[in-house]
Amino acid sequence: MSSRKELANAIRALSMDAVEAAKSGHPGMPMGMADIAEVLWNDFLSHNPKNPQWFNRDRFVLSNGHGSMLLYSLLHLTGYDLPISELKRFRQLHSRTAGHPERHETPGVETTTGPLGQGLANAVGMALAEKVLAARFNRPDYAVVDHYTYVFLGDGCLMEGISHEACSLAGTFKLGKLIALYDDNNISIDGKVGGWFTDDTAARFEAYGWEVIRDVDGHNPEAIKAAIVSAGVDADKPTLICCKTVIGYGAPNKQNTEGAHGAPLGKDEIALTREKLGWNHEPFVIPDTIYHAWNAEARGAERETRWNALFERYRNVHPDLAAEFERRLNNELPADWSAHADAYIARLQAEGPVVASRKASQMALEAFGPKLPELIGGSADLAHSNLTLWKGSKDVNSGDANANYVYFGVREFGMTAIANGMALHGGFIPYDATFLVFSDYARNAVRMSALIPAHAIHVYTHDSIGLGEDGPTHQPIEHLASLRYIPNNRVWRPCDAVESAVSWKSAIERREGPSCLVFSRQNLQHQLRTAEQVGDIARGGYVLSDPNDAKFQAILIATGSEVGLAMDAMRTLEQQGVRVRVVSMPCTEQFDAQPPEYRESVLPSWCRARVAVEAAHPDFWRKYVGLDGEVIGIASFGASAPADKLFAHFGFSVERIVDAVKARI
Numbered sequence: 001m002s003s004r005k006e007l008a009n010a011i012r013a014l015s016m017d018a019v020e021a022a023k024s025g026h027p028g029m030p031m032g033m034a035d036i037a038e039v040l041w042n043d044f045l046s047h048n049p050k051n052p053q054w055f056n057r058d059r060f061v062l063s064n065g066h067g068s069m070l071l072y073s074l075l076h077l078t079g080y081d082l083p084i085s086e087l088k089r090f091r092q093l094h095s096r097t098a099g100h101p102e103r104h105e106t107p108g109v110e111t112t113t114g115p116l117g118q119g120l121a122n123a124v125g126m127a128l129a130e131k132v133l134a135a136r137f138n139r140p141d142y143a144v145v146d147h148y149t150y151v152f153l154g155d156g157c158l159m160e161g162i163s164h165e166a167c168s169l170a171g172t173f174k175l176g177k178l179i180a181l182y183d184d185n186n187i188s189i190d191g192k193v194g195g196w197f198t199d200d201t202a203a204r205f206e207a208y209g210w211e212v213i214r215d216v217d218g219h220n221p222e223a224i225k226a227a228i229v230s231a232g233v234d235a236d237k238p239t240l241i242c243c244k245t246v247i248g249y250g251a252p253n254k255q256n257t258e259g260a261h262g263a264p265l266g267k268d269e270i271a272l273t274r275e276k277l278g279w280n281h282e283p284f285v286i287p288d289t290i291y292h293a294w295n296a297e298a299r300g301a302e303r304e305t306r307w308n309a310l311f312e313r314y315r316n317v318h319p320d321l322a323a324e325f326e327r328r329l330n331n332e333l334p335a336d337w338s339a340h341a342d343a344y345i346a347r348l349q350a351e352g353p354v355v356a357s358r359k360a361s362q363m364a365l366e367a368f369g370p371k372l373p374e375l376i377g378g379s380a381d382l383a384h385s386n387l388t389l390w391k392g393s394k395d396v397n398s399g400d401a402n403a404n405y406v407y408f409g410v411r412e413f414g415m416t417a418i419a420n421g422m423a424l425h426g427g428f429i430p431y432d433a434t435f436l437v438f439s440d441y442a443r444n445a446v447r448m449s450a451l452i453p454a455h456a457i458h459v460y461t462h463d464s465i466g467l468g469e470d471g472p473t474h475q476p477i478e479h480l481a482s483l484r485y486i487p488n489n490r491v492w493r494p495c496d497a498v499e500s501a502v503s504w505k506s507a508i509e510r511r512e513g514p515s516c517l518v519f520s521r522q523n524l525q526h527q528l529r530t531a532e533q534v535g536d537i538a539r540g541g542y543v544l545s546d547p548n549d550a551k552f553q554a555i556l557i558a559t560g561s562e563v564g565l566a567m568d569a570m571r572t573l574e575q576q577g578v579r580v581r582v583v584s585m586p587c588t589e590q591f592d593a594q595p596p597e598y599r600e601s602v603l604p605s606w607c608r609a610r611v612a613v614e615a616a617h618p619d620f621w622r623k624y625v626g627l628d629g630e631v632i633g634i635a636s637f638g639a640s641a642p643a644d645k646l647f648a649h650f651g652f653s654v655e656r657i658v659d660a661v662k663a664r665i
Contacts, residue, residue, distance in 0.1 A: 002293040004221045008034040015069035017283040018090035028247040028260035029067030039224040048300030049079035052107045063119030064154035065100040075108040077294035112452045117160030123151040124166045125421020127178035142314040154183040165414025171209025178238035185247040211237040218243030250277045341505045352526035357519040358461040360500035362387035377431030378406030386433035416445035423454040433459035436476040449514035450488040457507045461519045464615035471640030481620040492587045493518040495563035502537040525564035540590025547579035554609035557583045562613040569657035609664040630660040
């Protein structure tokens with residue numbers, strides 16, 4: 001029978017061998033955390049390698065994702081579909097063992113990690129989702145939602161500001177089933193951290209409301225096991241286990257130095273390490289006895305079978321709850337969802353409300369929320385400005401079984417990463433909100449939404465200089481283009497209540513990644529449309545207005561509040577005998593994804609007289625208007641003044657648009 005040290009040494013050997021084969025990587029963390037991982041995965045973690053998506057599995061998040069070979073070794077050894085051939089191709093093109101763990105590439109990876117601290121925040125979101133889902137669906141004797149979230153993290157994760165945001169909330173939310181294991185090795189890339197990281201980490205987490213277990217020997221399996229057992233005692237407190245470890249454990253000349261952190265050990269050092277560890281096997285060779293001891297297939301299958309039997313009993317006793325639970329876990333929207341949403345959108349078109357699009361967003365939440373119990377969200381301390389609260393909102397801290405609202409406080413980055421974690425957990429469609437200008441604070445988590453990908457909805461209000469007197473610190477300029485340039489992101493900037501509702505519907509239905517919904521502070525004109533035009537909104541760009549019985553001479557393209565301005569300019573031009581098509585483009589990414597023939601029908605190539613209008617940085621629009629077109633935008637910072645004064649000052653006027661069109665025909 002293999003000893004615990006031999007099992008941990010298998011991780012160390014695979015990690016150093018894979019990094020050496022790749023000629024790049026981070027062997028130090030996997031070698032230092034191997035003993036912790038061995039105890040957690042063999043004695044505690046509930047999972048099924050043959051069904052990585054089994055719902056009631058424990059979630060394991062590697063927040064210090066540079067140590068990816070730790071996770072790949074664990075997945076390989078325990079029986080996931082990650083053969084040794086993939087470990088040999090570590091960090092190579094099209095392998096399933098990328099430099100940092102990628103959820104869409106590798107079975108068993110719960111979230112894409114690498115940007116330090118975000119995995120920890122994702123884990124907070126997963127633990128929050130577990131708690132809220134359990135309150136909704138569990139019944140006496142039927143704990144169908146009952147699992148832990150474990151996260152590995154290092155010094156770098158705790159230096160990142162997002163760790164403060166997310167961990168403070170974890171204590172507030174009383175996430176007792178969140179357990180973080182801290183690789184306290186005192187080393188980062190630049191060397192010993194004593195010159196730049198002297199926080200009393202344990203005291204900090206105690207102040208957050210966490211249980212903290214200090215000074216655990218990270219190379220003593222019994223001490224590690226006792227700490228994890230102790231972590232489950234207080235159901236209202238997340239736990240931080242501070243594990244004292246040696247980075248690069250076993251490498252005689254590089255352990256406990258920055259030299260083990262982010263570079264191959266080298267063949268000579270690896271030979272010495274094998275000797276010191278007593279690991280007498282060739283590179284990538286694992287003895288059958290060790291494979292057998294690690295394999296979790298039978299144990300995982302038995303746990304899933306037990307849970308399936310519990311759920312069948314649950315289904316017999318609570319059939320309606322079981323059906324709703326399965327619908328949500330299968331990412332299925334209610335059967336009548338589309339008809340309900342379309343009817344609401346048609347009613348809005350008929351009624352024609354003149355409201356700010358942030359108000360139209362709240363109206364959409366009121367209309368869609370009762371149909372979607374999986375919708376959960378909140379705001380970064382701007383609920384009454386973002387208008388994210390609706391009549392059915394219930395605080396997740398209230399204890400209500402139908403809780404669906406999160407007060408995130410002023411934590412834009414943490415909020416967004418937590419929303420990603422909730423989306424990844426399953427059972428929810430999360431949304432978060434702040435001012436558009438503060439999407440900068442959240443930007444890397446938005447990028448991760450798209451990369452993972454996570455079905456999260458990011459709501460941004462106060463979308464332009466139209467927010468007025470708060471001035472240039474609060475007036476977004478480059479932000480729309482910045483968000484649009486994120487691959488696999490969808491950015492919607494609707495022009496009225498109807499487009500706002502369509503943007504919400506599209507974001508709810510989009511499973512392949514996130515959506516950013518961008519709303520105004522000021523009231524927007526309602527636009528007249530046919531039923532066909534209403535249907536075309538979801539295509540991202542469509543013809544809003546064409547001349548009657550005449551060929552147009554120019555095209556005006558606009559989004560958001562500037563669509564109304566473009567329509568006013570079109571009417572003035574019409575009076576002057578100039579025929580203009582107006583295209584509303586609420587989501588450029590959605591429009592670009594349409595078939596070429598549709599895009600040509602909206603923006604025909606024969607018409608080069610084009611003017612785009614948007615109260616944001618103009619350069620983005622060159623791909624639609626060409627070098628011979630004109631963009632009316634804003635390439636400077638804003639100013640503090642009432643909105644109408646600002647629009648006039650920065651040239652957003654009918655007169656300027658009219659002159660621009662005439663100059664191009």
